Amino acid sequence: MTYRVFSRATVLGTAALLMLGHLPQAHADNAEDLITRGRYIADASDCSACHTVKGGRPFAGGMAFKLPTGSIYSSNITPDPAHGIGGWSEAEFSRAVREGTRQNGASLYPAMPFPSYARMSDSDIHALYAYFMKGVQPVAEAPPASDIPWPLSMRWPMSLWRAAFAPSVPSAQKDVTRPFPDPAIARGAYLVEGPGHCGACHSPRGVALQEKALSGSGGPLFLSGGAPIDGFVPTSLRQDQRTGLASWSEDDIVAFLSTGRNRKGEAFGGMTDAISHGTQHLSQEDLHAMARYLLSLDPGHPTATAWHYDPAAAAALQRGDTTAQGAKLYVDHCAACHRTDGRGYAPAFPPLAGNPVVMSDKPDSLVHVVQSGAALPGMAKAPSAFVMPAYGRMLSTQQIADVVTFIRGAWGNNASPVDAATVAGLEKSAPRPVLQDKPAPLN
Template structure:
């Protein structure tokens, strides 16, 4: 009687309750769920306020916007009719079931390294652990003839390495596990490695000098993850890095942009052993991509300028009015609750895109263990002019011995225009 009642309820609500109950007991599905979390699949394949994995998230490319696809097991609009071979081909080769090529915004150049047993687990999860959603895919906004897909076959011939990750005998188990996660499902290089003129990542592993040296993407600059001492992870301990992956903040920096989604949906849910392996791999990377400047050392001169009444510098005036109460008169803030500005790698980075963007548009909430961060960065686009933002960021980037270049009002205006148009 109870089984019949539950079945009737499932049918009446249109929910696959029984299938999910069975899926929860399947270790292969459970492993696939964990791997999908490592890959942060939900972040890209879910639109704001949309249903999980139903697609529709807009993504900017140099040619126009594309929209992520429905990867739920719906047979009509999703991947419900895909075989495991179809799934593998899309995941690792960038080719959909009907034969059309996927844009490399889908990080299949990273997923090509995913091993067969993990592909099998992911397929099991998406077929049996995800609720089907009937939602048609949205075509791209890329105009003809740039929207033709056949040139991507040649792109793949040049830039796609189809080999799965192979352990390096000279490295230990933790290093290899970290390398596999970073290079494969974690697809960290998709944001953190600069891209070439053909939108290809300039390196696919640590053998390339550009590997994880930071990259500009969609109005942000994803941080340098090498051992560079100022703009990279050179001053971070393993514990600092693990704390950042778990909570999105540490004594050096706080997450912003799409990294907030990575923390919210992916890394905070990973097990400690995998996070330690990722940290071990990243901390092994030699310094690259920096400016060869001396190692950062705090200088209190900016604090002295702020304590003058009234402050003389235009940027200092904005800072005292809008920034000082959270980030502190000394620029050190109250980390990890509030991001420090003195010695922050993102403040010291030559490319100021992230600082401009986060000042204009604020940050999405970090949600750790279901609790939103207490002090998210607010939006200042409605409050501050382009010149005021340029002034205050120039002050911050020069202050406390950060030694970063000035910000121009024209750069703020440009990013204001592009980011406001996408909202």
């Protein structure tokens, strides 16, 4: 029998070699996990919707934001060192995302939702940085330069705007840790108020275009409905009767964020991109957390009465009575999909009866959908795509006013009528008509 004698140094050295032998793979796994997590956070933050032009390279920028003074364009956030953020440190990246400053310290325009991103955790920013540096292909393309004329193009006034309206990172993250009824609602608040930046569209803005409330702690204006964007009016996401989510269940909200459709309605305008690029990629757990948080928000208009279905319009149409203003137009152009009773064929064709968009004080969204059409692309969990034709090419301004008035007044909707002058005014800012003859391809 042969005995081998091992010194303490030999044992330690061998152990060290065994550990080192596993370190490269462990580091590789951890790095890959970090990139995967960063990709998820990029989806939750809807980065692609603004930084990827349709048909363009991912995150290469160039999306136009039209302002009264001119247009600005989203930046290239790929790791290209010349045209993107390849030369940025993580600290510089963090300041841009959460504080609204460029690498050189100049202020970003608040089209970048840094007042919301200020709530994002250090660990999420770290993962996001890893993803953009290691998980995104560099693109050597420079976005168009903004065409805002001098002196309006000067950025130093934006530093005053940031000081007045954008929260500091410490104050924003302190608000994140405020008490919540349960951890799921806390997680939903973080996603909605922070990465999801839902308030950027769904909260009202002041004279300086600042959001009047940045979180649920800011009062009932938060998520109470926003100003028109590309002709569409973001609805209330609070528990408002008629114009909010009071009649939506947790599953309704999850289905909408997953697929862009549910038994209550369908996405259109910018919300379609937010779902396609963003929320459809989130876990069911996170979507339920977001839904629970939204359901926890008190109504912004607590005295509003609930919608109740009124069958009078349906009964009239079903007996052939089309004497009401716009009724015949509705039967000829709308009833095949949305039915004479206004209940539609959800989730393929949304109901118009009791629809918050239809009952809104501002008819902009409904007018624009009738004028310009809408396209709902297929989603991972709902592959069918649907197109609403653009009736602005076949109906006059008065006819659009008539049919919109009928829809807003029927089935208990009881919203105010719309005149031709209002429609004509909205036509000037109408989005480009949807011209597809067939459903859009899957993303």
